[in-house]
Amino acid sequence: MLALALLLRCLFIGKTDLGRDECFSLYMAQLNIPDLVKILCQGDNPPLWEMLLHGWIRLFGISEVAIRSLSLIFSALTVIPIYFLGERQIHRFVGIAASLFYCFSTFSIYLAHECRVYSLIGFATACSVFLFVSATQRPKPFKFILLTLANLMLMYGHYLSVWIIVMEFVIALAIRPIRKKIWKPYLIHAAALILLFSPMFPVLFRRFMDSGVNGTWIAKTTSPEALYDFLWRMCNVPVTTVLVIIVLFSALTKLIISIFKKEYTFSNTSILSLLWLVPLLVSFVLSYFTGFFLDRYFYFLFPVFYLALASYCRYLFPQRKAIGLSLMGLLVVMMAVFCSPDSSTKRFSGWHSDIKPIVNHLVEAKEKENALVILPEYFDKQYVYYLDERHEAFRSHRSPVNYYVYQEFLHSEGYYYDYSYPQADLNQFGMVAIVFHKSMSMDGLERDLRARGCQLTKEIDHAPYAIRYYSAPPSSLP
Numbered sequence: 001m002l003a004l005a006l007l008l009r010c011l012f013i014g015k016t017d018l019g020r021d022e023c024f025s026l027y028m029a030q031l032n033i034p035d036l037v038k039i040l041c042q043g044d045n046p047p048l049w050e051m052l053l054h055g056w057i058r059l060f061g062i063s064e065v066a067i068r069s070l071s072l073i074f075s076a077l078t079v080i081p082i083y084f085l086g087e088r089q090i091h092r093f094v095g096i097a098a099s100l101f102y103c104f105s106t107f108s109i110y111l112a113h114e115c116r117v118y119s120l121i122g123f124a125t126a127c128s129v130f131l132f133v134s135a136t137q138r139p140k141p142f143k144f145i146l147l148t149l150a151n152l153m154l155m156y157g158h159y160l161s162v163w164i165i166v167m168e169f170v171i172a173l174a175i176r177p178i179r180k181k182i183w184k185p186y187l188i189h190a191a192a193l194i195l196l197f198s199p200m201f202p203v204l205f206r207r208f209m210d211s212g213v214n215g216t217w218i219a220k221t222t223s224p225e226a227l228y229d230f231l232w233r234m235c236n237v238p239v240t241t242v243l244v245i246i247v248l249f250s251a252l253t254k255l256i257i258s259i260f261k262k263e264y265t266f267s268n269t270s271i272l273s274l275l276w277l278v279p280l281l282v283s284f285v286l287s288y289f290t291g292f293f294l295d296r297y298f299y300f301l302f303p304v305f306y307l308a309l310a311s312y313c314r315y316l317f318p319q320r321k322a323i324g325l326s327l328m329g330l331l332v333v334m335m336a337v338f339c340s341p342d343s344s345t346k347r348f349s350g351w352h353s354d355i356k357p358i359v360n361h362l363v364e365a366k367e368k369e370n371a372l373v374i375l376p377e378y379f380d381k382q383y384v385y386y387l388d389e390r391h392e393a394f395r396s397h398r399s400p401v402n403y404y405v406y407q408e409f410l411h412s413e414g415y416y417y418d419y420s421y422p423q424a425d426l427n428q429f430g431m432v433a434i435v436f437h438k439s440m441s442m443d444g445l446e447r448d449l450r451a452r453g454c455q456l457t458k459e460i461d462h463a464p465y466a467i468r469y470y471s472a473p474p475s476s477l478p
Contacts, residue, residue: 001083001099005076008103009112012342013072014065016352022115023381026067027406029053030395039403041203044211048156049117062391067115075112075119079103081126082303089133089268090311097310097328102303104335107233110343111299113352118299121161124153126303129275132168133268135185136178144189148196151189154300155197159204160292161300163279165193171274175266211290218291226293227284233295233348234305237338243331244309251312269315272308276301295348358462359386362433365469366414370430372472373414374421374445376437380406387413418445426452432470439464 018026028036028050036054040047053070060066079099086095102108111118128150135143151168154161172186173179228241235241258264280301287293310328317324344352365371375383384406385394393409402408407417416424418434426432432454436442446456446468453473460467 001079001096001103002076004100005079005103006072008339008341009072009075009109012344013068013113014063015342016064016113016344017355018064018067018382018385019114019352020378020382022067023385025050025053025115025117026057026062026385026394027381029057030062041200044159044207045117046156046159046200048153049120052120053115062394068113071115071119072112074123075108078108078119078123078126078303081123081130082307085126085130085133086307086310089130089137090307091314093325093328094307094310094314097313097332098303098307100332101306101309101335104236104332104339105234105302105306106236106338106340107295107299107348108302109339109341110348111296113343114296116296117157118296121154121157121300122303124150124157125161125164125300128154128164128168129272129304129307132172133271135182136172136271139182139185141185144185148189148192151193152196155193155200158297158300159207160283160297162204163283164275164300164304167275167278171271177266211292216291218294220289220291221284221287221293226287227280230280230284230293230295230298234302236335236340240331240334240338243334247309247312247316247327247331250316254316269308269311272304272311276304276308353464354462355382356386358435358465358467359383361460361462361467362435363387365431365433371433371469372416372421372424372426372429372431374416374418374432374434375410376435376440376442377407377417377419378437379435380404380410380417383415384409418442421445426454426473429472431457431472433467434470435465435467437464438466 028040028045031039031054033051033054036050037047040050053067056070057067060069079102082102083095083099086092086098088095108119108122111122128147131143131147131150135147151165154164169186169190171178172182231244232238232241235244255264280298283298284293309331313327313331314321314324316327362371362373366373381394385391387410388394393406410417411420432449434442434445434449449470454470456468457471458469460469
């Protein structure tokens with residue numbers, strides 16, 4: 001399983017250029033640790049990933065493959081706790097099927113090619129759930145120590161992954177058979193988590209309050225379609241998604257019937273169901289009020305979902321095991337057939353794009369045609385990374401830390417931003433070139449250019465970006 005996961009994730013790891021968020025992590029990781037923590041604690045990103053990446057790039061450099069390898073390793077390792085949780089706590093075939101679901105998950109492979117925290121969070125979630133379920137069966141001190149470490153990884157990795165810890169807490173104290181077994185060591189574990197995460201509680205509270213009151217850059221959910229799209233991410237393609245939805249509704253229907261007949265008993269499958277379904281549904285409902293329902297933000301649910309799905313196949317046919325195994329096998333085959341390890345073909349949130357051709361186009365326009373090049377503010381780190389092939393500017397940092405060091409570098413090289421280009425004398429340039437992400441409006445900039453006499457001459461498509469070239473305004477000189 002591990003070899004398969006590694007193979008599928010290694011195939012196209014360096015095919016795409018670095019994305020905007022990847023460059024953000026790379027920039028942060030090159031700071032010293034105190035500055036790194038100080039800056040990240042002001043925003044939405046806990047510091048664990050960038051701290052790990054800080055040490056990683058010192059060993060292996062900052063090429064695309066080098067920095068993504070850390071994500072790839074965590075992504076591949078996730079298959080181990082998935083397998084052992086299924087094999088030891090439910091059934092061997094559940095471990096095999098869930099591991100294969102995960103191996104062939106296109107979205108998991110995509111995030112293995114992303115130098116961001118998500119693969120680490122998926123690994124930490126799988127470890128946390130494995131240790132928690134194991135502890136509910138045979139409580140041992142070392143399991144709670146390891147569970148504390150795994151949950152600290154979640155808390156210092158991504159704020160939304162705290163959902164897993166909350167649900168474990170609810171299950172540990174609300175389910176009587178489990179509470180009787182583990183309440184004492186679990187409360188010690190919870191107290192240790194609170195103590196070790198206490199420096200981040202003010203930050204966590206501030207970020208949740210700010211997001212709830214002022215919203216985020218993510219649009220609010222407006223349709224149940226968003227929930228279907230999330231399941232689609234888990235299942236690769238619509239046809240698999242529809243079959244999975246049928247399995248989910250069938251398992252839910254059987255559960256409701258067993259409750260009414262008073263035949264229901266709480267099981268490890270029940271734990272898995274609570275761990276993935278409650279966070280997903282509650283977050284989905286809340287996303288109608290503030291935008292945060294984004295596929296990669298909830299990637300930590302993927303390992304638990306795959307385990308639950310394999311468990312449901314077995315749960316639906318307890319007396320006819322061959323049917324349950326056949327259903328697992330069919331889902332595995334469908335996930336494998338529709339798996340796409342080439343992440344450059346995907347159109348997920350935050351998807352990768354080719355940046356080097358854009359940089360080459362603009363450098364040529366700037367040098368050969370004396371173009372005024374205007375960049376969007378969010379493009380600075382990507383542009384610097386591919387503009388300076390030796391990455392000397394990318395490694396340079398000033399003290400005290402200046403978050404805008406790359407914008408200053410690009411200004412020194414003669415590039416401008418959509419907010420700073422009025423500082424340039426347009427009459428000194430042969431043309432104007434602007435690059436922008438198609439999902440973000442540049443209407444204000446373009447209206448201003450037309451008002452100043454610039455005329456659109458051509459557009460080059462580099463999805464999801466576009467480059468538009470304008471003639472320079474006629475000179476006001478006689």
